[in-house]
Amino acid sequence: MRRVPPGVLPLGLVLLAWGAQGLFLPNATHWEQLLAKYRQDAPHARARRAISRADREEILMLHNKLRGQVQPAASNMEYMTWDEELERSAASWAQQCLWEHGPSSLLVFVGQNLAVHWGRYRSPAMHVQAWYDEVKDFIFPQPHECSPWCPERCLGPTCAHYTQVVWATTNKMGCAVNTCRRMDVWGSIWENAVYLVCNYSPKGNWIGEAPYKAGPPCSACPPSYGGGCWNNLCYKEETQDRQPETDETNEVETASIPGERYVWEQPRVTRPMKPERTAAGSYMTQVIQCDTKMKDRCQGSTCNRYHCPAGCLHDKTKIFGSLFYESSSSICRAALHHGVLNDTGGLVDVTRNGRKPFFVKSQKHGVESLSKYKPSGSFLVSKVKVQDLDCHTTVAQLCPFEKPMSHCPRVRCPARC
Template sequence: MSCVLHSVVPWALVLLVCGAQGFFLPNITHLEELLRKYQQDKPHSRVRRAIPRSDREEILMLHNQLRGQVSPPASNMEYMTWDEELEKSAAAWAHECVWEHGPTSLLVSIGQNLAVHWGRYRSPGFHVQSWYDEVKDYTYPYPHECNPWCPERCSGTMCTHYTQIVWATTTKVGCAVNTCQRMNVWGDVWENAVYLVCNYSPKGNWIGEAPYRTGRPCSECPSSYGGSCKNNLCYREETYNQKPETDEMNEVETAPIPEEKHVWVQPRVIRPTKPKKVSPVNYMTQVVRCDTKMKDKCKGSTCNRYQCPAGCLHNRAKIFGTLFYESASSICRAAIHYGVLDDKGGLVDVTRNGKVPFFVKSERNGVQSVSKYKSSSSFTVSKVKVQDLDCYTTVAQLCPFEKPGTHCPRVRCPAHCKDEPSYWAPVFGTNIYADTSSICKTAVHAGVIKNESGGYVDVMPVDKKKTYVGSLRNGVQSERAPHPSLGLQTAAPCCSGFYLEEDKEERPQQSSRNKVDAGDHHALVGCPLLLDILRSSSQLQRRQKHPLCARH
């Protein structure tokens, strides 16, 4: 080696510039291997991690914030945490740049939300909020219509992004963002599309179940949470130490290998345990299938209101007649044929009629009915109306009993009817009530709606009863009837009345996924009127377009 003196500075600092012809090191084999490795690689490209820490924190914070503010409030909503295995699986799918859910093998055990955009920057939180905003098209289903399964209650194009976010038992989320150079989005090719994939576990959106149970926040948390609650969410402190994030975890130098295939990382799925069986609660409104026939389901005095599922338009169940339908007809398809319902399903009132000599076919609203030239029993269908009540309205004023039957609207009771004086809002009877009683105050007496919140009520007048027994319940004193002050003769039949069925236990979330059962109807034995109360909260006042009390 030869060295040439280059310059000298005043402080005697000498800089040497050396020309090297070669060198020798004893461990040359190892160094050659390292050098050869990097010489063969292509130049490094700078790529981002699956998702930056700031985006991850925004996504997780927003999920828990939205889960804690659902309306009606959730009694069993659990706190959500970030899962790195879900993040890895989301990153693998995001790098595929395929605008559909996947991979198929993973979807059996996880839930998944997708979003894509191009152009100006949008944070992942923007897409999470847009998923949640589907709530405007979603009507929360209450236990009343979950018998045994819950109907679909989405009036918009899609609500499943929202329901996955607020699925109570989904406790883990992991997301990834990838910029796709060219991505086919519904037939259009987007360049530099930003693709967001979020995976969830345990998965939600089970058919026939509601996303959460409604009630006082944290009142039905799993026992593993030890009663701890944070921002309306079942919460427990994490005991493990999270790995600190280094600079290399956010942005790294790496060379992608074209031949490399992503390995789908399937997260450990914690499946919820089956709910304990409770004694069944019968309701006036019967949940039926698309192929349920009137003659098979209509028994007793309560067969006048039915809950039809979605998707009956293209069912093959037959209907006979027009306007008047033969009793062997499908209830739900007859309702679509008549124009009472559409393919989204809903409530329908049914009136039984006498025998009709024949039934004429027709095609209406996409449903073809069949002719039948034989005398048979018939029925008609009508739309269920909704009406707001005050604390003083009685059944006698709302819809007095008329033979063969009367269809009352579904009514919404206000809060604080218990405080109204008895001379304005009387209550006569216990369990079975006179139709001169205040509907809403009677509901409080029976304990099937709360005085602080009110609720929805189904009313069905039937025949008469002579006497009613008074009692003190839930802070409301009912009176007996007949009573001398009423001016009624005991020898004569007393006024008509109504029956309140108490919901003594909250129905748990159903474990069945696709099974559909019509459920049992409530048979009235000498009950003048059935008043089926649907539990609700004050937040339900906003649900004017969809006043249905369905699954939980």
């Protein structure tokens, strides 16, 4: 596996390596050329793409190469294509220079991988390879373990970048690169940071599911592919001839709708049928440890529902804040501190709450939190509610959306809906 070089950071990967070569620029001309590659200051009727055609092709080719070589082999892995709408939405977010997933309204429909680096030039494909290299920490769930929900086994800080890259039913992607003059990366200011955003559709990383079906390649492809198979991927021949790149084809028309950065058409994401009853003690959730920190685990603007183990009361992992907890805090110990859980463990909901200027210490429910007088991302913890529904209840009735986001309760559905 390739090691992530100094000055490179995928979001969620706790490997903040600093190198002297990232601070010294022996070739300023080369650096200015790099900055100019993704920036065009002069007004123009057409806007330069946020990523070059060469980089687009390299990213797409590498995704399909990696998807075709997964182990165990995938029976339903679909060929991935480039989507210009996803590229535009990625460009819009990359321009914000925020080291977090977003925007929240889009994350309901798309998956997203992020990476950032500074210093010498590195191709976007290098970040894609780093995402895939999380496979070393991922244990693929066997079919007999998925009854009905598959266990999540990741031995590292996160495997979510890898699983999104190889999510079988994700067949469209679009990426963008932006050079941010000053970018706050977990409390450190990176100057001239090169920010990569990749959006995926239909989104992957559904909790309780394996990223793909194991089996002979292309043996379980959707019927829409007509039996086509290419390099172990479900494939359908393109009917549109590719055109050579020119100055014009490397530009796109600027948005004609005032106030909108992109227009997004909601993709259709199908979900598997749920069982009538869930076995006792089985949760559609991610199992975490007492020392799991929110910034290491929480992916996207709305975080996952987590299951904490027993015995976190006497764990030594630090937490910062009281009502709002700083992102480097232990999720489970924050839940204990807030009174959401007791020392027997259980389910907890986590919600991002934006940046706060400071965090104040307190002692509650036998857990002491610390102060931190430095702006940082925050989160809230809350109890997981369970509600019985009938077959006619809609999501809008169950939990109407409230800004900035809403957590829906766990639900019990009756039989024969």
